[in-house]
Amino acid sequence: MIRSVGLTKxxxxxxxxDNINLxxxxxxxxxxxxxxxxxxxxxxxxxxxxxxxxxGSIEILGMDMKNRAIEIKRRIGVVPDEPKIYEHLxxxxxxxxxxxxxxxxxxxxxxxxxxxxDAFEIDYLDKLAGEMSHGMRQKLMLISVLMRKPEVLFLxxxxxGLDAKSAKILKELLMKYAREGATVFMTxxxxxxxxxxxxxxxIINKGQIIAEASVSDLKQKYQASLEDIFLALTATxxxxxxxxxx
Amino acid sequence: MLKDALIIMGKELRNIFRxxxxxxxxxxxxxxxxxVMFGIIGLITKANEEAKAKAEYTVYIESTLSQPDELTxxxxxxHKVGNFGIVNDGxxxxxxxxxxxxxxxxxxxxxxxxxxxxxxxxVKEKSTYAAQKIREALMNLNNELVSAELLSRGINxxxxxxxxxxxxxxxxxxxxxxxEEAKAKxxxxxxxxxxxPYFLLIYIFAxxxxxxxxxxxxxxxxxxLSILLVNQVSRxxxxxxxxxxxxxxxxLTSVLNLVGLVIGLYLEMSFLGEANMPFSIELDAxxxxxxxxxxILLALISSGIIIFIGILARSVKEASGYITPIYMIIxxxxxxxxxxxxxxxxxxxxxxxxxxxFTMKDIFIGTFSVAxxxxxxxxxSALVVLFVYLTAKIFNSEKVLEVTVE
Numbered sequence: 209m210i211r212s213v214g215l216t217k218x219x220x221x222x223x224x225x226d227n228i229n230l231x232x233x234x235x236x237x238x239x240x241x242x243x244x245x246x247x248x249x250x251x252x253x254x255x256x257x258x259x260x261x262x263x264g265s266i267e268i269l270g271m272d273m274k275n276r277a278i279e280i281k282r283r284i285g286v287v288p289d290e291p292k293i294y295e296h297l298x299x300x301x302x303x304x305x306x307x308x309x310x311x312x313x314x315x316x317x318x319x320x321x322x323x324x325x326d327a328f329e330i331d332y333l334d335k336l337a338g339e340m341s342h343g344m345r346q347k348l349m350l351i352s353v354l355m356r357k358p359e360v361l362f363l364x365x366x367x368x369g370l371d372a373k374s375a376k377i378l379k380e381l382l383m384k385y386a387r388e389g390a391t392v393f394m395t396x397x398x399x400x401x402x403x404x405x406x407x408x409x410x411i412i413n414k415g416q417i418i419a420e421a422s423v424s425d426l427k428q429k430y431q432a433s434l435e436d437i438f439l440a441l442t443a444t445x446x447x448x449x450x451x452x453x454x
Numbered sequence: 455m456l457k458d459a460l461i462i463m464g465k466e467l468r469n470i471f472r473x474x475x476x477x478x479x480x481x482x483x484x485x486x487x488x489x490v491m492f493g494i495i496g497l498i499t500k501a502n503e504e505a506k507a508k509a510e511y512t513v514y515i516e517s518t519l520s521q522p523d524e525l526t527x528x529x530x531x532x533h534k535v536g537n538f539g540i541v542n543d544g545x546x547x548x549x550x551x552x553x554x555x556x557x558x559x560x561x562x563x564x565x566x567x568x569x570x571x572x573x574x575x576x577v578k579e580k581s582t583y584a585a586q587k588i589r590e591a592l593m594n595l596n597n598e599l600v601s602a603e604l605l606s607r608g609i610n611x612x613x614x615x616x617x618x619x620x621x622x623x624x625x626x627x628x629x630x631x632x633x634e635e636a637k638a639k640x641x642x643x644x645x646x647x648x649x650x651p652y653f654l655l656i657y658i659f660a661x662x663x664x665x666x667x668x669x670x671x672x673x674x675x676x677x678x679l680s681i682l683l684v685n686q687v688s689r690x691x692x693x694x695x696x697x698x699x700x701x702x703x704x705x706l707t708s709v710l711n712l713v714g715l716v717i718g719l720y721l722e723m724s725f726l727g728e729a730n731m732p733f734s735i736e737l738d739a740x741x742x743x744x745x746x747x748x749x750i751l752l753a754l755i756s757s758g759i760i761i762f763i764g765i766l767a768r769s770v771k772e773a774s775g776y777i778t779p780i781y782m783i784i785x786x787x788x789x790x791x792x793x794x795x796x797x798x799x800x801x802x803x804x805x806x807x808x809x810x811x812f813t814m815k816d817i818f819i820g821t822f823s824v825a826x827x828x829x830x831x832x833x834x835s836a837l838v839v840l841f842v843y844l845t846a847k848i849f850n851s852e853k854v855l856e857v858t859v860e
Contacts, residue, residue, distance in 0.1 A: 258683045278686050286684040292677035294465065296472035308461045309685050336472070 209234045209360055209391040210255065215264035217250050224250045226415035227264070232408075237382060237392040239406035239423075241399065243442050247415040248395040249289060249364055255393065256286045256362050268360060282310070285358035289365045289395075291345035295338030299330075299348050302337060306352045317355055324351040327381070328374050343369035350378065361385070363394040367401060379405055403434045413442045455694065458687045462695025463702070466669055470703065480661070480703065484710040488718030496725030502579075510537045511555045511584040514545045518562035528561055528568075531591040531598075536584070545573060554578040557585050568595070645719070647795075647818035651811040652788040653715055654708050654749060659756045659784050661707030663777055666700045666757065670764030671773035689849035693761070697842060700757035705749060744827065745817050751834045752810050758841030765848050787811065795819065803829040806837055 210232035217225040225247040232238040242248045253259040255266055257277045266273035268280045293302055307317050325333065328347045337345060346369040353361065361382070367375040382392050383405060396402055402409055403423055410420040418441050419426065423434060430437045470476050513532060519525045525542075532538050545558040550573055558573030570592050574585035601611045623636035673679045682692050760777060767773035784807060791811045803809040809830040816822045 256684050258680060278688055281684065281686040288680055288684070290677060292680060294469055294678055294681075295676075296469040297465070301468065305461070305465050306685070308464075309458065309687055 209236075209269060210238070210393055211265075211267040212255065213265045215251070215254060215266065216262045217247075217254060217259065218262045223415050225254070225261075225412075228412070228415075228417055230255075230410065230417075232391055232393055234391050235386050235389050236407045237386045237394070237405050239402035239409035240393065240395045240412065241397075241402055241409055241438060242395075242412035246412045246442075248412060251412065252286075252362055252364050252393070252395060256284065257281060283358055284360040284362060285353035285356055287349055287353050287361070287363045287366050289368065291342070291349040291369075293337040293340075293345050293348060295336065297337055299333035299335055299337065299340070302348065303333070303352055303355070306356075310356060312356065320355045320357075321351060324354055327377050341369075343371065343374075346370060347374060354381065357385070358390070360391045361393065363392065365395055365397065367396065367398060375401075399435045399438055409434070411438060411441055418442075455688060455691045458691035459694035459698060462682070462687065462692055463699040466696065466699040467702070470665065476665075480665070480707050481710060484657070484661075484707055485714045485717075488711070488714035489721055490718075492718030492722040493725070496722035499722075500725045506580055506583045508537070509555055509580055510539060511557060511580070511587075512539045512541055512553070513584075513588065514550065514556065514558045515540060515542045516545045516558070516560045517542065518560075520563070524563070524568075525561070527595060528559075528570075528592070531595045532559075532588060534594070535587045535591045538584075538587075547573065550581070551575050554580040555584065557581055557588060559588060568592070643818055647815045648792050649715070649719075650712065650818065651814040652792045653711060654752065654814070655784060655788045655807065655811060657711040658704045658708040658749070658752050659760075659781060661711070662700050662704040662753075662756050662760050663774075663781065665703050666760030667764045667767075667770055667773040667777065669696050669699065670761055671767045671770045674765075675769055690846040693765075693845040693849045694842060697754070697757050697761050697845065700761055701750075701753045704753040704756055708749065708753065741817050741822075744822065745814065747831070748810055748813050748817070751831070751838070752807075754838045755806060755810075755834055755841070758838050758845065762841050762845045762848065765845060795821075800826065800829065803827075804833050806834060809833060 210230060212228055212230040215225060215228040215230070216223065228247075228251060240248055240251065250259065254261050255268065255273075257273055257280065269283055271280050273280060297305065303317075303321060304314075306312075307314055325331070328351060330344075330347055330351065332340065332344060333348075335344075337348070340348065346366075350366065363382075366378060370378065379401065382394075386392055386407075394406075406423060408420070408422045409426070410417050412418070419437070421429070426437055427434065430440070432440070470480070515525070515529075517525050519528075529540055532540070545560065547558070550556045550558050554575070558571075560571040560573065562569050572585045572588050572592075575581040604611045604614070621633050621637065623633055623640060683689070759780065763776045763780070764773045767776055787807050788811065791808065794812070795815065798812050802812055803826040809826075813822075813827055813830045816826065
């Protein structure tokens with residue numbers, strides 16, 4: 209479903225993403241983990257067509273991103289890390305805007321939206337986006353994607369700003385979608401989420417993938433929790449020293 | 455692609471009409487500003503004129519006239535033209551310099567001819583007005599003396615007119631062929647031909663600047679451009695949608711500005727006592743259509759330029775920095791051509807913006823030429839297509855869009 213070969217992104221002399229090979233299968237929930245500045249967001253932006261790679265190839269749903277970007281975007285959904293919704297649009301107007309772009313059946317979507325609003329406790333669709341909190345906009349962004357039930361979902365830190373209940377519902381929903389055949393590619397800082405949800409994870413650091421396996425395989429190999437594995441691999445296991453020195 | 459562009463345009467319009475400040479500056483202010491401005495100018499001008507007419511002036515006279523009744527004749531004429539007090543004690547230039555209602559008159563005779571010197575302070579408005587009135591009085595005296603002299607020689611002054619001039623106005627219709635009405639209508643059309651292209655040029659461009667920068671560089675700064683980029687709209691559709699939105703808004707603001715301008719001009723003329731000027735222009739349906747096409751083109755080019763520059767810039771501040779010099783150039787075009795008549799040499803119609811000014815003038819004053827209009831149409835249409843193409847290329851360009859990536 210998601211394939212990249214030799215994916216690289218340079219900004220001048222700085223290599224943000226260095227020769228990444230990814231292979232995410234249908235129905236998988238794939239966690240893309242890494243410390244701040246590792247290249248997670250850059251990678252996800254290349255995979256979703258916002259940024260062009262410096263080199264390498266991307267295939268989503270068997271289609272080359274270089275030549276068939278619009279077709280790909282029709283079938284994928286992207287939830288960015290920052291829900292930058294137009295401030296002067298009301299919640300339902302934003303959803304209508306998305307429906308127009310995707311030429312969706314409004315009656316059908318209305319039912320779906322109502323279900324999702326109930327699930328995520330969204331009762332503010334008549335509010336202007338500019339008046340919503342970060343969490344409220346994040347939920348709105350989520351349902352604008354989930355209502356379409358895309359075949360591939362890209363989520364960049366999807367639980368940031370969500371309350372505990374909404375985060376739990378999102379996790380369960382993503383797992384349900386994956387069971388139904390959707391592919392989920394998500395980045396997260398919350399390793400517990402990755403541990404519980406993801407079939408496989410990749411850890412990226414300084415633009416390079418330093419580990420990629422199923423969570424269970426990683427834990428078996430390193431005989432440690434995912435958090436400890438992550439910290440060990442990203443060379444941040446001197447936390448005690450850091451804390452003691454403060 | 456067009457359908458997606460219209461969806462983007464619709465979103466932008468909805469965004470705009472929610473913002474109260476934008477509604478005020480885009481819709482209310484243009485209609486209100488000119489009437490208020492010109493109305494105030496008219497009122498102040500009228501008040502000034504009335505104040506000048508009502509003021510009491512002092513004429514300091516230094517006379518070398520030998521006959522007292524000659525000076526009396528001069529003083530009588532002066533009294534007929536205004537509220538003048540006479541001081542026959544000679545002239546103190548310092549008094550005239552400092553006192554705005556003072557004016558001096560040296561009067562003498564050279565043989566049979568009165569020789570007068572009017573002394574006034576040209577920096578002071580009332581002094582200048584008083585001097586003008588004194589001259590008027592002296593000319594009236596001259597006319598009386600001429601008439602009297604002719605009559606004393608048995609000549610009727612009326613019989614000395616050997617040329618009678620009548621006016622006949624063509625190209626301007628008036629009720630019952632009323633010449634004065636036709637003249638006034640022509641004057642009004644001339645005024646519109648001078649002002650309307652200038653104001654439309656300025657206001658379509660200026661009206662688009664803020665909105666255009668906001669929908670491009672502003673959206674980049676806010677990060678909301680990324681929502682469009684991850685969805686299934688082509689970047690060309692995004693570019694076209696934004697240009698169409700800006701074009702629509704610039705036409706709206708320019709029409710509103712135009713309405714405000716015409717109302718403002720009429721108010722000013724009313725206050726200045728020229729409300730009898732016919733408030734109509736000589737333009738048929740085709741003329742209005744041609745004008746409309748020209749305005750659309752102007753809006754499209756302005757929108758194209760602003761969107762192109764806006765999307766190149768990395769921030770609102772940078773975009774303003776790029777667009778302001780272009781605005782200055784356009785201002786210069788408008789000012790330098792304001793007093794020009796239409797129907798210029800062919801090559802003028804190949805220069806963007808200038809060709810629009812002269813085309814509008816041609817339409818107003820009836821010197822329209824199909825060849826010139828088509829040249830203007832082709833040149834400007836090509837420019838619009840070029841800017842849409844370049845903007846779409848920019849939207850597809852990595853370098854510029856990377857700015858939105860945080």
